[in-house]
Amino acid sequence: MSDINSLHTSLVARVLEGEGQASPEIRRAAFNNEGLAEPIGKFVEKVAHKARMVTDADIGTLRKAGLSEDQIYEIVVCAAIGQATRQYRNALVALSAATGRN
Amino acid sequence: MRLAILDHGHGIRTKAMLALIRVVSGHPVVDAVKLAFYRPGFYRAGGLTQEAMRGPSEWSIADRELMAAFVSKVNETEFCIAAHTATSAIAYNDGAKVSATLADLETAPLSEPLRATLRMLGKLTRESKVDADDVLMVLAAGASEQQIKDALAVAFAFNVTDRLADVFDFAVGDPKAINAGAKYLLARGYR
Numbered sequence: 001m002s003d004i005n006s007l008h009t010s011l012v013a014r015v016l017e018g019e020g021q022a023s024p025e026i027r028r029a030a031f032n033n034e035g036l037a038e039p040i041g042k043f044v045e046k047v048a049h050k051a052r053m054v055t056d057a058d059i060g061t062l063r064k065a066g067l068s069e070d071q072i073y074e075i076v077v078c079a080a081i082g083q084a085t086r087q088y089r090n091a092l093v094a095l096s097a098a099t100g101r102n
Numbered sequence: 103m104r105l106a107i108l109d110h111g112h113g114i115r116t117k118a119m120l121a122l123i124r125v126v127s128g129h130p131v132v133d134a135v136k137l138a139f140y141r142p143g144f145y146r147a148g149g150l151t152q153e154a155m156r157g158p159s160e161w162s163i164a165d166r167e168l169m170a171a172f173v174s175k176v177n178e179t180e181f182c183i184a185a186h187t188a189t190s191a192i193a194y195n196d197g198a199k200v201s202a203t204l205a206d207l208e209t210a211p212l213s214e215p216l217r218a219t220l221r222m223l224g225k226l227t228r229e230s231k232v233d234a235d236d237v238l239m240v241l242a243a244g245a246s247e248q249q250i251k252d253a254l255a256v257a258f259a260f261n262v263t264d265r266l267a268d269v270f271d272f273a274v275g276d277p278k279a280i281n282a283g284a285k286y287l288l289a290r291g292y293r
C-alpha cells in the first residue's frame with residue numbers, strides 16, 4: 001500500500017514555511033483561498049476552481065500589481081496544493097464515515 | 103510557459119542537465135520537467151507523485167496512470183491528458199481501453215472496482231467533495247479501503263499537477279515526444 005501522508009505533510013510545510021519570496025502570510029492565504037487582497041484573491045480563486053481558464057492577462061495583472069515571477073510561482077503552487085488538499089481531506093473523511101472508523 | 107523563470111531561471115548545472123536531456127532524448131524538454139527542476143527545495147513533489155503512482159498498491163501501474171488521465175480529463179488539462187493517456191495505453195498494452203474510458207466511463211471495458219473508483223474520483227475532482235454514500239458505492243463494487251486510499255493519493259497528485267500545468271500553460275508535445283515521455287515515465291518514474 002502506498003502512503004503519501006508524511007510526504008504530503010512535508011510538502012505542505014515546505015511550500016508554506018520554507019524559503020520563499022512571497023510572505024508566509026500570503027502563501028498560507030493562497031493555500032486556504034481566503035483573506036487575500038485583490039487582485040491576488042480573484043486569481044487564487046481561479047487557480048483553485050477554474051485553472052484551465054487562467055490567461056496571460058491574469059498573470060499580467062499580477063505583474064502590474066508588482067508581484068515578481070517567483071512570487072506568482074509560489075502563490076500558484078500554494079493555491080493548487082491547497083485546493084487539492086481540501087479535496088483529499090474531504091474524501092478521507094467520507095472514507096472514514098463509510099467504513100465507520102475515525 | 104507563462105513564467106519565464108520556469109523556462110530560463112534554472113541554475114547553471116540544471117541548465118546543462120536540461121540541455122543534455124534535450125540532446126539525448128531528441129525532443130524538447132517537457133514543461134513538467136522544467137517545473138520539477140525549478141527551485142526543487144520549494145515545490146519538489148516528485149517523491150509524493152512517485153509513491154502514489156509507483157509505490158506498492160493493489161492497483162497496477164496501468165490502472166493508476168488511467169486514474170491520472172481520467173482526473174486530468176475532468177480537469178480538462180490537455181498536457182496531462184496526453185501524457186497519461188499515452189502512459190496508461192503503453193502500460194496496459196491496450197490503447198483502446200484507455201480511449202474508451204475517457205470517452206464513456208460507463209461503457210468502457212473495465213473491472214467494476216476500477217470503474218466505480220474512477221466515478222468517485224471524477225466527482226471529487228469536479229465538485230471537490232464526495233460523501234460516505236459515494237465511497238460506499240465503491241466499496242460495494244469490490245474496491246478495498248486501501249485501494250480507495252491509494253486512488254485518492256493519485257487524485258491528489260494530479261489535482262495539483264493539472265492546476266500547475268494549466269496555470270503555467272504547459273505545451274503539449276507532438277505524438278512522438280509524448281510517446282517518448284510515456285516510456286520514460288514507465289522506465290524511470292516521477293523522481
